[in-house]
Amino acid sequence: MALTFRGGVHPDDKKELTRKKAFETIPAPATVVIPMLMHIGQPCQPLVAKGNKVKLGQKIGESTAPISAPIHSSVSGTVVAVEPRLHPNGNMVMSVVIENDFNDTLDESVRPHGSVESLSADELIRIIREAGIVGLGGAAFPTHAKIQSGLGKVDTLIINCAECEPYITSGHRTMLERPEEIIGGIRVLMKIYRLDSAIIAIESNKLDAVRVLEKALPQKSSQIKIKVLKTKYPQGAEKQLIYTVTGREVPPGQLPAAVGCAVFNQDTCAAIHNAVTTGMPLVTRGVTVSGSAIANPKNIICRIGTPLSELAAAAGGYREEPFKLIMGGPMMGVALTDVEIPVIKNTNAFLAFSQYEDVYSEHPTCIRCGRCVKVCPMNLLPIYMHMYYQKDMFDELEKLNVSDCIECGCCSYTCPGRLFLTQTFRVAKARLRKRALESKKEAN
Ligand code: SF4
Ligand code: SF4
The missing domain is CATH 3.40.50.11540 (NADH-ubiquinone oxidoreductase 51kDa subunit)
Structure with missing residues (x-):
């Protein structure tokens, strides 16, 4: 018997849409937007300025912080801007914008x-x-x-x-x-x-x-x-x-x-x-482009910094107006508001969904079925965590170990009452972190 863990769910995975689609490498775009934050930890500082020439694989961002990772150019060309641009995380993040000269001149460091x-x-x-x-x-x-x-x-x-x-x-x-x-x-x-x-x-x-x-x-x-x-x-x-x-x-x-x-x-x-x-730094990425609104789902290899709109175009465009866009998977990915956001290092998927797949309920209601408890792989009690959050009972939330929630989405997926469980726990964790910081400050 295959090995496994406690809890979890088995959603209809829809992997058949792309599992047999070999990677297609798409041409590098005319312009790449490379954010100085593509990792957990401290952002990088840009090493280049507007007007600089850069080569493929050249280091263009660096940080001295221990938890950080340098960033490299995915094309050769000219830096046309170093400015904040919209990031997949929803914030404006300092980015290096490079106009591609289509020569792919390799940096000597590679x-x-x-x-x-x-x-x-x-x-x-x-x-x-x-x-x-x-x-x-x-x-x-x-x-x-x-x-x-x-x-x-x-x-x-x-x-x-x-x-x-x-x-x-x-x-x-x-x-x-x-x-x-x-x-x-x-x-x-x-x-x-x-x-x-x-x-x-x-x-x-x-x-x-x-x-x-x-x-x-x-x-x-x-x-x-x-x-x-x-x-x-x-x-x-x-x-x-x-x-x-x-x-x-x-x-x-x-x-x-x-x-x-x-x-x-x-x-x-x-x-x-x-x-x-080869000495080649991380400048390309394999991405699954899929979902009910994508005309021809496929797997694509592209340069980091490529706008998501070019991936959608390479996958035949939209079958219908997308209702929801996600970078990553449907369970843990991040919802997007703009398709000009660039592919970053950890972009493993870009998904576009039609409206008919939306499972939103105007009146989420707990029917006390206990399914969320059964599927939680971390042995947590989502039903009570949600209730305590609604009542601002943060000491009780802490006792239920809400900080151990891995935000996997299993409880939300399985909840027949359509409660916003995972989103609630994400916010609860952030508020508990803030509370802990504040009490630490007060104690000092
Ligand atoms: S999102 Fe958190 S509470 Fe919900 S099932 Fe996953 S680990 Fe458990
Ligand atoms: S799965 Fe949803 S409806 Fe069922 S007990 Fe949990 S929160 Fe309530």
């Missing part, structure tokens, strides 16, 4: 670094940092910082190939089309952590990828094992994946390294391999 065997762990971590690699499954945590936080603590390396969010198949296509790059990246991580084994964890709805990866593994390799997991959402959430694969439970508020684990997404592994073997 060159192979040598074999993995010839490089030390420190050199490999530096290469990963300089390439601006972040978690490409959606979290966008700087990869070098994640690696450093687990050094000396990790005994189990897990490659997260679950891709459990509905509609998204860009990671599945990476597994089918670039298995050697994924395995190359795993070998880099094994060397850094001084491990002689790793586990690739894949959901059972991707058995073709299991076969492709098995074939790409060195003959009789016992070092890298593949584990098939039950197809269930949110199988790819870090804590759920670790429990499924190892039986270890990450304590609340702690990182996977606390239980000896490190988890990396398949696209992150491929990016690591490419950074080491």
Whole structure:
């Protein structure tokens, strides 16, 4: 029987719309908009100014903060503006706008670094940092910082190939089309952590990828094992994946390294391999373009900084006026208000939905069915958390561990009363963080 965790849901995943669509690389756009924030942590400062010439792969943003990742130009051309532009997070974020000269003149810094065997762990971590690699499954945590936080603590390396969010198949296509790059990246991580084994964890709805990866593994390799997991959402959430694969439970508020684990997404592994073997930083992205309003759903490789409108056009445009636009998956992605927003490092999907799919209710009502409790993968009590939030009872909310909510959306998905559960918990967590900060200030 395939491995799994407690709770979760299995939505109609609609992956059949794109799972057999091989990546199509679209031409670089005439102008790219590259935000100085494409990761968790501190934003970068622009290293270029209006009028500067830049090359493909040139570093154009940097920060000295430990939790940050440098940013590179995805085309060669001329900087036409350095100014705040609308970001997928809904805010105006400092961005470098580059007019493409369509020459793809490569920056001198882009060159192979040598074999993995010839490089030390420190050199490999530096290469990963300089390439601006972040978690490409959606979290966008700087990869070098994640690696450093687990050094000396990790005994189990897990490659997260679950891709459990509905509609998204860009990671599945990476597994089918670039298995050697994924395995190359795993070998880099094994060397850094001084491990002689790793586990690739894949959901059972991707058995073709299991076969492709098995074939790409060195003959009789016992070092890298593949584990098939039950197809269930949110199988790819870090804590759920670790429990499924190892039986270890990450304590609340702690990182996977606390239980000896490190988890990396398949696209992150491929990016690591490419950074080491070619020297190319993270300047392209594989994106699933799908949803009921998209005429011809497909998987696309584009330059970072490409406007989403160009992805929609490359997928045949809209079948009908889109009612809802999402960057990422329908469960955890972010709603968008503008299609000129650019693709950023962690854009794994762009979805457009028709109005008939809207499940909004004007009068959300709890019918006390208990389904939200049953599906919560974090063992929380969404029904009571929602009630306490409505009554501003923040001490009680804290006691129910609302801060452990991973915002997976399972409760909202399953709620027949159509309550805004996940959104409520997101706001409640933010308010609790603010309250904790304020009481800390008062105490000082
Ligand atoms: S309460 Fe949070 S963790 Fe639990 S199902 Fe809802 S969104 Fe997911
Ligand atoms: S699933 Fe919705 S209706 Fe059912 S108990 Fe939870 S909040 Fe109430």
